[in-house]
Amino acid sequence: MxxxxxxxxxxxxxxxxxxxxxxxxxxxxxxAHLLGLHVREPFETSAFFDGGLVMDDLFRMYDEAASTxxxxxAAAFEKAxxxxxxxxxxxxxxxxxxxxxxxxxRYADLAVLGQDEPEAAALTSGLPETVALTxxxxxxxxxxxxxKQPPGxxxxxxxxxxxxxxxxxxxxxxxxxxxxxxxxxxxNPEASVEGPAAEPGVDAAAWLGRHGVNASVHRDVAxxxxxxxxxxxxxxxxxxxxxxxxxxxxxxxxEMVLGGASRTLLSSMTVPVFMAH
Numbered sequence: 001m002x003x004x005x006x007x008x009x010x011x012x013x014x015x016x017x018x019x020x021x022x023x024x025x026x027x028x029x030x031x032a033h034l035l036g037l038h039v040r041e042p043f044e045t046s047a048f049f050d051g052g053l054v055m056d057d058l059f060r061m062y063d064e065a066a067s068t069x070x071x072x073x074a075a076a077f078e079k080a081x082x083x084x085x086x087x088x089x090x091x092x093x094x095x096x097x098x099x100x101x102x103x104x105x106r107y108a109d110l111a112v113l114g115q116d117e118p119e120a121a122a123l124t125s126g127l128p129e130t131v132a133l134t135x136x137x138x139x140x141x142x143x144x145x146x147x148k149q150p151p152g153x154x155x156x157x158x159x160x161x162x163x164x165x166x167x168x169x170x171x172x173x174x175x176x177x178x179x180x181x182x183x184x185x186x187x188n189p190e191a192s193v194e195g196p197a198a199e200p201g202v203d204a205a206a207w208l209g210r211h212g213v214n215a216s217v218h219r220d221v222a223x224x225x226x227x228x229x230x231x232x233x234x235x236x237x238x239x240x241x242x243x244x245x246x247x248x249x250x251x252x253x254x255e256m257v258l259g260g261a262s263r264t265l266l267s268s269m270t271v272p273v274f275m276a277h
Contacts, residue, residue: 001173001174002030002032002109002174003026003030003032003109003110003174004030004031004032004033004109005032005033005035005107005108005109005110006023006026006027006030006032006033006034006035006108006109006110006111006112007035007037007101007104007105007108007110007111007112008020008023008034008035008036008037008077008111008112008113009037009039009097009101009111009112009113009114009127010036010037010038010073010074010076010077011038011039011069011073011097012068012069012070012072012073012076013114013117014117015114015115015117015142015144015145015146016073016076016114017076017079017080018114018142018143018144018145018146018147019112019113019114019142020036020076020077020079020080021080021146021147022112022140022142022147022150022151022272023080023112024080024081024084024086025150026110026112026140026150026151027086027087028084028085028086029150029178030174032087032109033087033088033089034081034086034087034088034089035088035089035091035104035108036073036074036077036088036089036090036091037091037092037093037100037101037104038070038073038074038090038091038092038093039092039093039094039095039096039097039100039101040066040069040070040092040093040094040095041066041094041095041096041097042094042095042096043059043062043063043066070092074090077090091104097127098126098127098130098131101113101127101130101131102130102131102134102135105131105135105137105139106135106136106137108137109137110137110138110139110140110171111131111135111137111138111139111140112139112140112142113127113128113131113139113140113141113142114127114128114141114142114144115128115141115142115143115144115266115269116128116144116266116267117144128141128266128275129247129262129266132247132275132276132277133247133248133277137171137276138168138171138172138274138275138276139274139275139276140272140273140274140275141266141269141272141273141274141275142272143269143270143271143272147241147271147272148241149241150241151175151241151242151271151272151274152175152178152179152241152242153179153180153181153241153242154179154180154181154182154183154238154239154240154241154242155172155175155176155179155181155182155183155240155241155242155243155244156183156185156231156234156235156238156240156242156243156244157169157172157176157182157183157184157185157204157208157215157244157245158185158187158231158243158244158245158246158261159184159185159186159200159201159204160186160187160200160246161200161203161204162246163246164245164246164247164248164276164277165245165246166246167246167276167277168244168245168246168247168274168275168276169204169208169244171274171276172244172274172276173211173213175242175244175274176208176211176213176215176244177211177212177213179213179242181214181216181238182208182213182214182215182216183215183216183217183218183234183238183240184201184204184205184208184215184216184217184218185201185218185219185220185231185234186200186201186217186218186219186220187219187220187221187222187227187230187231188220188221188222188227199217200219201217201218201219202217204217205217218234218238220234227260227261227264228260228261228262228263228264228265228268229264231243231245231261231264231265232264232265232268232269232270235270235271236270240271241271241272242271242272242273242274243265243269243271243272243273243274244273244274244275245261245262245265245273245274245275246275246276246277247262247275247276247277248260248262248277262275
């Protein structure tokens with residue numbers, strides 16, 4: 001398995017250059033086709049609006065603003081790919097970001113998205129979770145402050161023997177195989193009765209070893225409410241520049257009520273996070 005089509009969401013934001021840099025580097029690394037996707041939001045007015053000629057003015061304002069944003073996003077994409085040996089494609093669709101990015105991502109091997117910015121618009125807030133939960137494809141979320149180095153040299157793989165963790169590890173295999181160091185992190189581990197090894201994390205490391213991944217196992221303990229904080233701390237301790245984890249190991253309702261490691265990382269990430277569901 002490898003990544004042959006990498007989609008990157010491009011909107012007119014200050015942080016878009018960060019994820020474009022990461023996406024372009026990954027496309028070069030894996031000799032992948034890089035698809036830059038811009039979603040042009042549709043023109044809408046209130047159902048009770050009756051403005052006659054004013055409607056034309058409103059549409060003109062919308063079209064000018066939408067065209068300006070599209071041009072800014074396209075310029076950022078062109079700047080990111082300039083001088084690189086890539087197979088690029090620029091695509092513009094009209095609709096709502098959560099719906100359109102999810103639909104387009106189903107035809108890619110990996111979607112590179114940006115972390116929600118502190119004042120993200122309602123139409124884009126929660127985009128990474130939506131795409132990961134609805135597409136069946138992995139996502140790579142880049143912090144809005146950027147990434148200090150290309151992700152994947154040192155990888156922290158979060159493991160709890162769940163379906164989501166297994167899916168994320170399998171989807172991240174190209175990155176894991178190329179990494180110089182992989183740490184399998186288990187938090188609050190319990191003796192396994194289903195896996196081939198009694199020690200949690202050991203079976204995952206053995207499976208990775210069969211794929212040529214030299215992984216070590218690190219065990220930690222933490223209250224359920226602080227698992228996300230422990231993951232971020234251990235990533236810093238090991239100098240990890242990529243975190244791999246399954247999205248929503250618990251039910252979504254429990255995640256919304258208690259927060260959960262997934263939500264903590266999506267809100268407080270310090271390095272890119274690879275997620276799958």
